[in-house]
Amino acid sequence: NAGVMQNPRHLVRRRGQEARLRCSPMKGHSHVYWYRQLPEEGLKFMVYLQKENIIDESGMPKERFSAEFPKEGPSILRIQQVVRGDSAAYFCASSPILIAGTDTQYFGPGTRLTVL
């Protein structure tokens, strides 16, 4: 049973370019979460999605960032017009079903974004 898959593992972009990060949840998981880890910090929640729905995007920056989880295919985190401050590790997690008080999320290996 494959775990959470993320690609690419490393992504280098120049300022102003677009970054697309992909996440395939574990088999049987329908809930996807994106987190960002800045250097020397813990993980910060960005967005929670179910198939074709954004449930909670309270951690997403208001501009340039968007996320989707289409009916078919992986979840995508898209960052437009990247700036140096976007350099971070972006982690995707998935869980099978949301039951209050038991929500264990399983993480992918992350995508390390470097903005030059």
Next chain:
Amino acid sequence: DQQVKQNSPSLSVQEGRISILNCDYTNSMFDYFLWYKKYPAEGPTFLISISSIKDKNEDGRFTVFLNKSAKHLSLHIVPSQPGDSAVYFCAASDGSSNTGKLIFGQGTTLQVKP
């Protein structure tokens, strides 16, 4: 506003001894707590969790204790092994929010010396 705090950035213990990692939280609505282990350049790996209806959960060498009145939880690893050297994150969620969002502490780097 740091709702989950790990006040010790690092901890060093001898192989075979007990490692105790601590975590404090401020939000009384948190009802599910998790510990993750993270190696460099990898994603966090789930270790153990505890629901707020319990005060202890054990899994092999790992035990998590929850003190709700003090808003404090701890992870005990015994005996510690060199392979346990990693960054440990505690995380919490509020089940009533229906979002599953995890709030993470800043992490504690554990070094287990042979």
